[in-house]
Structure formats: C-alpha cells, structure tokens
Amino acid sequence: MKPISLVSDLMIFSLFILSFQFSLTTTRAAGGKWQLLQQNVGISAMHMQLLYNDRVIMFDRTDFGKSNLSLPNGTCVRNDCTAHSAEYDVTTNTVRPLTVQSDIWCSSGSVAPNGNLIQTGGYDIGERRVRVFEPCTGCDWKEYENTLGVNRWYATDHILPDGRQIIIGGRRQFNYEFYPKTESSSHVYSFPFLVQTNDPNEENNLYPYVFLNVDGNLFIFANNRAILFDYVMNKVVKTYPQIPGGDPRSYPSTGSAVLLPLRNLTTPSIEAEVLVCGGAPKGSYIKAIKGTFVEALNTCGRIKINDPKPQWVVETMPQARVMSDMLLLPDGTVLIINGASFGTAGWELGQNPVLEPLVYRPDNAVGSRFEKQNPASIPRMYHSTAVLLRDGRVLVGGSNPHDKYELADELFPTELRLEAFSPDYLDAKYSKLRPRIVDPKSQAKISYGKKLFIRFSLKGSIATNLVMVTIVAPSFNTHSFSMNQRLLVLAAETVKKVGTMTYQVQVTTPGSGNLAPSGYYLLYVVHQQIPSEGIWVQILL
Missing domain, CATH: 2.60.40.10 (Immunoglobulins)
Structure with a gap:
C-alpha cells in the first residue's frame, strides 16, 4: 500500500532550495564536511556492508522494475537486465554491478569470520534464501534456496562467539534460528518475547536491536522493552524495565541503537551500556498513512545492562528524530545521521528531513553530550544507509526506492547519489x-x-x-x-x-x-x- 503524500507550498519551496544546494559537491564547516562521491550509483543503497577489501556491497530490491545500472554482457534476471546490487570501490570511487536472483528487500546480514558476507531472507521468493558474497576480484552473489527454516523479512542477524550467526524474528515470525545449520542447531526455536512485544496494528518489533553482551548472552530490544537472552538454553535471564514513556523505538516507529564502546577489557567486570535514540510515538504509523504526521521522539535511553538493578537514563537530543542511523566512530563517539523529525518509516511517511548530524560524546556529562554538525544538502529518509569507512569517513546513501525508480514526482524521490561525511577529526x-x-x-x-x-x-x-x-x-x-x-x-x-x-x-x-x-x-x-x-x-x- 502506497502512503498518502502531502505537499505544501512551503515544502515545494524547500525542495527548490535543496535542489540548488545539490549542485555543490563539497560543504565545509567546523562540524564536519560533506562530499558528493557519485551523482548516480544506479541503485538506491537500501542495505550496505563494508568488506575487508575496502569495497562496500549495496543493494535495494528487485521487484520495482529497472534500475539505473545495467548488468554486464546482456545478463537478465526474469526479463530485468538491470542490477539491484552493486559493489562500490572506496579507493577508486567506482561502481560494479552485481547480480541477485531473488528479492533482497528488507533482508538482513552479517560477515562470517572468514570475511564472507552472509545475507539472509528478503521478500517473496527471497524470504528463505541465504546469499553469500566472497570479497574477491570479479566475484558475484551465490544464492542457496530454502536454506532458512521459515520466511525471514525484517529480521535481525548477529554473529556469535563460535562464528555462527543467529537470525531473529521478521514479519509474523516469533522465533529464531542459526546459520550455518548443524546437527544440533538445525531447528527454528520459539521466541515468546517477540509475541509479547508485537503491536497488532503497527507491529513495532521488526528489526529488533540485538547486541552480544560480554557474558555471551544477547541483549534484545523490541518495541519498548528489552531482555537478556541465553540463546544456548533458550531462556530469558533478565528482563529490563520498559523504556521511559513507553513509546516504540523499533521498526516502523524507527529509532536506532548502539552498544557503547567497551572498555577496561582486562578487568573482571566489564561495563556494557546500550543507547537507544529516537523513534515515534505509539500510533504514529497509522496516523501517517492517513496523512497526519506526528512529531518524532527527541529522547534517548541509556542503560547499563549488567547492573544488578539496571535503570534507563533519559537524555534529550537537540531535535526529534525518526529513521536516523547511529554509527560508532573510531574515537569512541557516536554519529547520529539521516532521518526525519515527523512521521515514521515508510514511503512518504516521514516529513521534515533532519539534515544536521549529531555527534554524541558518551563520556561527557549529561546535558553536554550532543553536538550538532554541518548539515547535509540531500534529505535521507526511508531506506537510507550509512557505514564507517577505513579512512574514518562515513559513507551515506539511499532514500525512498519508489516503484519504477521514481525520480521526479514524489516529495522525496528515489535517491541514487552517494556521499561521504567527514567528521571534524579528519580536518x-x-x-x-x-x-x-x-x-x-x-x-x-x-x-x-x-x-x-x-x-x-x-x-x-x-x-x-x-x-x-x-x-x-x-x-x-x-x-x-x-x-x-x-x-x-x-x-x-x-x-x-x-x-x-x-x-x-x-x-x-x-x-x-x-x-x-x-x-x-x-x-x-x-x-x-x-x-x-x-x-x-x-x-x-
């Protein structure tokens, strides 16, 4: 179902100003620098992963028609001769088309210990597939049908200490499984926590936030709640308080989350803290579909997950944010980038793009942790992405991969430009x-x-x-x-x-x-x- 678009005269004027700014390839300020890398990478970067050969694998979805990047040598997949995945070479700033055989829309993934990208699930015939990409010259995707135990769409993957990955949830999937399969872990396991956090109207527990704790258990956050989960014994070992306010923070009321930097690694007790920022008030998704855009949440919750009696500490961001990405930077700070200040995730369900990234300094005192950065000129809304590069820059791409790669007639059209944000430590x-x-x-x-x-x-x-x-x-x-x-x-x-x-x-x-x-x-x-x-x-x- 395609959401309703509301376009006011003010928005049209704002887009005119933004279109003027797009002609500038580089913007400089004390709070970081933006650089346009590619005017047209051919696909909308809905998913991104940096590999150890300094190349970024990007992909969007295959069922929206032709992209702007042709497959080589006349290759076609189901009468579509364009690519829906690409390899971006950071060193040469070039793009190579890749071939996928099934729909990778809203899929998940992780990198195996050997460096291969293991990519799971997706849409339609892609929901039970596993795809493997080896970072080697000229390599392409390999796909394996019916590898997953159930359909996985909007799931979360996490690498485990033994090198396997756990795949948790997905739309109408209140369970988890492991990959690769072994004789002792070939099943799909029930996960009641996802039933308990499922909103029948908005779901709000898709793409749950999953982090490996220092004790080997998994911290899992969905909707507005979190648990510590022993995946070996299939049991909850700790239940955390509901995040203050009770509003949802995971998809489609999309906030973001990070496990803050781990320190003092040689001491007996290592502190682990999770930071969850942004999201949308309960009911925002349904209201946005009907044309009413509710202001996003402007709060973050921070919790020490190994405390005997853990409690959330709430902080206020300089602006409300939904659909933002949170990245750990090499200096131990957190970059909050992309997104909107009204609405939720979904095509045209977000309004008022937030152009200014934030740097969050976790070691500063409460009230002095957020620093606004130099604003971008390109709105990055639904399906935007960001990854850290080896040189310390942040690669930013994607936004609204509309049906037929609509480039003109939407308030926030399909975005094919690729940028880099340089934090001020690169000055x-x-x-x-x-x-x-x-x-x-x-x-x-x-x-x-x-x-x-x-x-x-x-x-x-x-x-x-x-x-x-x-x-x-x-x-x-x-x-x-x-x-x-x-x-x-x-x-x-x-x-x-x-x-x-x-x-x-x-x-x-x-x-x-x-x-x-x-x-x-x-x-x-x-x-x-x-x-x-x-x-x-x-x-x-």
Whole structure:
C-alpha cells in the first residue's frame, strides 16, 4: 500500500532550495564536511556492508522494475537486465554491478569470520534464501534456496562467539534460528518475547536491536522493552524495565541503537551500556498513512545492562528524530545521521528531513553530550544507509526506492547519489596530531588475549597518556540499524619512542569471542581524540 503524500507550498519551496544546494559537491564547516562521491550509483543503497577489501556491497530490491545500472554482457534476471546490487570501490570511487536472483528487500546480514558476507531472507521468493558474497576480484552473489527454516523479512542477524550467526524474528515470525545449520542447531526455536512485544496494528518489533553482551548472552530490544537472552538454553535471564514513556523505538516507529564502546577489557567486570535514540510515538504509523504526521521522539535511553538493578537514563537530543542511523566512530563517539523529525518509516511517511548530524560524546556529562554538525544538502529518509569507512569517513546513501525508480514526482524521490561525511577529526588542522600506523600491515591476523605491539608515526609532539587503540566491527546497515556493530577500546599499556617521530604502543587483544566475535575488524590508533587511518585485522577463532 502506497502512503498518502502531502505537499505544501512551503515544502515545494524547500525542495527548490535543496535542489540548488545539490549542485555543490563539497560543504565545509567546523562540524564536519560533506562530499558528493557519485551523482548516480544506479541503485538506491537500501542495505550496505563494508568488506575487508575496502569495497562496500549495496543493494535495494528487485521487484520495482529497472534500475539505473545495467548488468554486464546482456545478463537478465526474469526479463530485468538491470542490477539491484552493486559493489562500490572506496579507493577508486567506482561502481560494479552485481547480480541477485531473488528479492533482497528488507533482508538482513552479517560477515562470517572468514570475511564472507552472509545475507539472509528478503521478500517473496527471497524470504528463505541465504546469499553469500566472497570479497574477491570479479566475484558475484551465490544464492542457496530454502536454506532458512521459515520466511525471514525484517529480521535481525548477529554473529556469535563460535562464528555462527543467529537470525531473529521478521514479519509474523516469533522465533529464531542459526546459520550455518548443524546437527544440533538445525531447528527454528520459539521466541515468546517477540509475541509479547508485537503491536497488532503497527507491529513495532521488526528489526529488533540485538547486541552480544560480554557474558555471551544477547541483549534484545523490541518495541519498548528489552531482555537478556541465553540463546544456548533458550531462556530469558533478565528482563529490563520498559523504556521511559513507553513509546516504540523499533521498526516502523524507527529509532536506532548502539552498544557503547567497551572498555577496561582486562578487568573482571566489564561495563556494557546500550543507547537507544529516537523513534515515534505509539500510533504514529497509522496516523501517517492517513496523512497526519506526528512529531518524532527527541529522547534517548541509556542503560547499563549488567547492573544488578539496571535503570534507563533519559537524555534529550537537540531535535526529534525518526529513521536516523547511529554509527560508532573510531574515537569512541557516536554519529547520529539521516532521518526525519515527523512521521515514521515508510514511503512518504516521514516529513521534515533532519539534515544536521549529531555527534554524541558518551563520556561527557549529561546535558553536554550532543553536538550538532554541518548539515547535509540531500534529505535521507526511508531506506537510507550509512557505514564507517577505513579512512574514518562515513559513507551515506539511499532514500525512498519508489516503484519504477521514481525520480521526479514524489516529495522525496528515489535517491541514487552517494556521499561521504567527514567528521571534524579528519580536518587538516589536526594533521600533526594524527597517527599513521606503520606496523603491523593491514590484513594482519591476531589471536585472543595476546600482547599486540603497534608502531605508528606522528608529525607533532605526542601526549603518551592520550593514546588508545580501538577496533571496530564493520556493520550490516539497513532500516536505521547497524547489525553486528561493535567498538572495543584497547587501553595503551605502554607507549614508547622507537625512532624519529615513530612510537610503539602495547595493548592486549580481546580475551574471548564474547568480547569480540572472530572475524575482521578495523583497528585505529587514536591520539588526543584524532584517529589514524585504520588497518584491517582478523581475529582468529
């Protein structure tokens, strides 16, 4: 069902102003820089995942007709000779079309320990498929039919400490399963929590927020509630208080969430906090379909999930936000980007785009954590995406992939442009503070609980007490949630000078898969809150 569009004279004028701004490829300000990378990548980036070869896999849906990107060599899938998936090469700023055989709309995914993208579910004939993309030159999707136990549409995936992934929920699916299948885990398991959080009118528990806790259990948030779940024993081990206000925060009343950076990894008790921001008041989806757009939520809830008596702490954002993405940045801050201030998720169900990103500084005092950034010129509404790149920029794409790739006649048309947002830590004025990793080289392999020595150069003088190392798990981003996103702070145990403008920092790698599931991570040296360019490291099982 296509939502009602309301277009006022004021909105038309606003779009005219925005269309004028689109001609500018780069905008600079103290709060970050925007850069237009591609005027037309050919598809709308509804889903995005960065892989260890510095290429981003993007895809939208296959049942809306022809895209603006042709498949090579006259290839066609069901009479459609255009691509609905693409590989974006960050280094060369080029796009390569990829071929999918089934509809990947509103699907989910994660990256296996070997670096392959495992992509699950979708729509229609794609609902029970698993697709695998290996990051190699010229590679394309491989699809496997009837691999999932049930249809998965709007589900959430998470990598587990043993390298499997758990696939939770989806539309009318109150259960979970594992991939790859084994003799002991080949079933579909009932999950009553999704029944309890299901709103019969709006659902509001799709794409649940899932995070691996440091004890190996899963923190799962859906609608307005959360539990700690032991997936091995299939039981709830902790029930958290309802988020204050009781309004829904997950799809379609779409907020976003992150597990805040994990620190003090060598101590007996590691604090884990979850931050949930934005969303829409209960009933907003039904009202938006009828043409009434309710202001989104302007609050965040933050909770220490391992406290004996955990309680939500509520903070107020500078503006209301729905359909925003939340990304962990290498310096340990959180970027909140994209979205709208009225309505909900859905085509034309969001109004008043929020163009200013926010940086959230979790270590600041309450009331001083949010910082507005330089505004974008392109509205990023329903189905927008954002992922962190190795160089510290954030890749931003997508928005409203309408039927037949409508580019003109909608208030927020199909968006094919691709941008990068550069946080202010990339500003040239910080060049003397910015480390450059010398050793190990990218693609290094590391093990659990070992000493790791990292050499880096620095043009300016060093503050040894302000050096840290962070590792970030690249996430599968769709529908305002970044699955498998994780950042760990490896405290600098020693920092010493080893040459002219060259230093060595010693850290200890994470102690187990509960802290960091095996696989590929981006590793950064951060000096005075200015991160280096990252290198890829693979934590081995």
